[in-house]
Amino acid sequence: MEFLDLLALGFGAALTPENLAFCLLGALLGTLIGVLPGIGPTTTIAVLLPxxxxxxxxxxIIMLAGIYYGAQYGGSTTxxxxxLPGEASTVVTAIDGYKMAQKGRAGAALAVAALGSFFAGTVATFGLAIAGPTLSGFxxxxxxxEYVSLMIFGLLAATILARGPVLxxxxxxxxxxxxxxxxxDLSTGASRMTFGAIELFDGIxxxxxAIGLFGFSEIIENLEKTGASGVKVAKITRLWPTREDFKRAWPAVLRGTGVGTFLGILPGGGATLASFSAYSLEKRVSKRPAEFGEGAVEGVAGPEAAxxxxxxxSFIPLLTLGIPSNNMMAMxxxxxxxxxxxPGPQILxxxxxxxxxxxxxxxxxxxxLLVINLPLIGLWVRLLTIPYRLLYPAILLFCCVGVYSLNNRIFDVALAAGFGLVGxxxxxxxxEPGPLLLxxxxxxxxxxNLRRTxxxxxxxxxxxxERPISLTLLVATALLLLMMIVPNFRKNREEAFKGEEA
Amino acid sequence: MSGSKSSARGDRPDLLTAAIFVGVGALGLWAGRTLDFGSLASMGAGFVPTIICWLLIVVGLWVGFLGLRRAYAPIEPAKLRPILVITASIIGFAFVAAWLGFVAASLFLIVTSSIADHEVRMFETLLLAVGLSIFGALVFVVGLGVQIKLLPF
Structure with a gap:
């Protein structure tokens, strides 16, 4: 019963008033930025890191994690x-979710999304609790x-599973x-790539x-595209889904949870890939594929759970191996x-x-999040009407304070502004700037590790x-490279990400 | 940057990517030209950077080669106003914060950055600047203990 003891220890740590408050704050912030278009979880976490x-x-850490999964809830609401998908990972939810809303079933869609997410979150949490000790023992x-091979595998796999061209x-x-x-350089003491700037001797x-590439450049880009026009909000009706909805949604939630949990572990995986894969899976296994795109409840339940x-x-590789699998985990x-x-086996x-x-x-x-989202939906929707011209000065201020407070140096802020231009x-x-962070x-x-080896x-x-684990990882890397050359796989990959630009 | 529009070939964003990759790789090689390469058994400081730079140049050329053979695709036109205004207000913030403290810097940042938007609304901007400065001072400096002086004196 060691597992239960540890879980009890965890709940003991998480249930202190302070940690509960930060968990709530993270979940609230996550929902907020999930609802607001033009600011995503990557930017928010970059801003709040300092x-x-x-x-x-x-x-x-509890607060930052809350922002990440909270954004998944908030994004589905809009x-x-x-x-208007607030996040890339909710793009597919909009397809059938919005159709359901137009048919006057917005409440049912929202409830299915929230309940499905809650179920999936519960399962994934247990997955993390079980996989954590096992993997870290390994x-x-x-x-x-082994670490060198693992990182090479992880980096390459991340490029293939992430969106955008691999090269x-x-x-x-x-x-x-x-x-x-x-x-x-830690082993030789030589200063590298600093162009003689003392401020760079400790590295960047x-x-x-992160703030330069995501925060600043996102603001510049959004301003270029001039603010979003007025939005039409669908009426929220009866919140509770019908018995029929439940019957159709729960297998989709189960499948979505499975797909999401698995894909989240892979390097480059995470919420976005999971929701796209779950949607295509639902469409494939459904007995009524024609209903997809016309307001099929499975098309909301599957991707939202996933x-x-x-x-x-996606926290699993970070917490057990110490290797982040996507840019969010790099943060x-x-x-x-x-x-x-x-993070890694030692910390456990x-x-x-x-x-x-x-x-x-x-x-x-x-x-x-379940409580925040279902009864308070009206409030979140009203936030959508905040114009961007009031939003971006606030984001800009948080970014600037964050960077300046690192060392109280003008240099850091100027460098971040430079990275804003680069971004x-x-x-x-x-x-996509994500892989750069990774x-x-x-x-x-x-x-x-390369030097040490x-x-x-x-x-x-x-x-x-010569070392079996390392060899396995390198063979897997070689297979990935080979797969990229096979045209058939490339076509499938492109299809899986189709429509994501929307 | 965008080239002549009549040429029917060449994915411009891809060509820009190629230029960035090759440029960064070459810059890295130049910056690390004095670093010791070493050997496999005892790598010098220049070993890993040199390999990365060469790989980057190869990838860049590859992207460029494929981009040239693609159909013409333009780069989205840039607008100078947000770029200049936002960059200037960020750097200005740092200088004002160092000399005059947080409150002045925050007011400066919000007022100048509002110029990036087309319609400037004086009253609204000032209200936002005062509100955010008070909020920021309370949360960051008082609440979280960020080490920035609040006022010039």
Missing amino acids: VTFFLPPLAG AILVN ALSFGPA KAIGMILIGLLLGTVGT DFIVI NNAGAQS MLSAFVIHGLT QSQPQIFWGLVASMWIGNAM YLFRKAKC GFVLGPLLET LLISQGDASVFV
């Missing part, structure tokens, strides 16, 4: 009511060679890796890059690092209350294929 430095570690047997994503990862080398701060499950299970990793914590043993507290808070947060250029070049976070880890083996690179 703030978490002033909070106790667990409270800060997707259903106004056909990870304890990892040496530097561009690989290039963005490489730029991230290069940015990660800026500063004093993650927050400077995106929530995916959002939560979470730096939230740990701010407090001097390195040395500070179990952090891992289990986070797991417990996720379940509590999901329960809170703007990336957007013009149609490059590369930046993993770069130093990759280099250290080859130092131990005295320069013999065959060590990577």
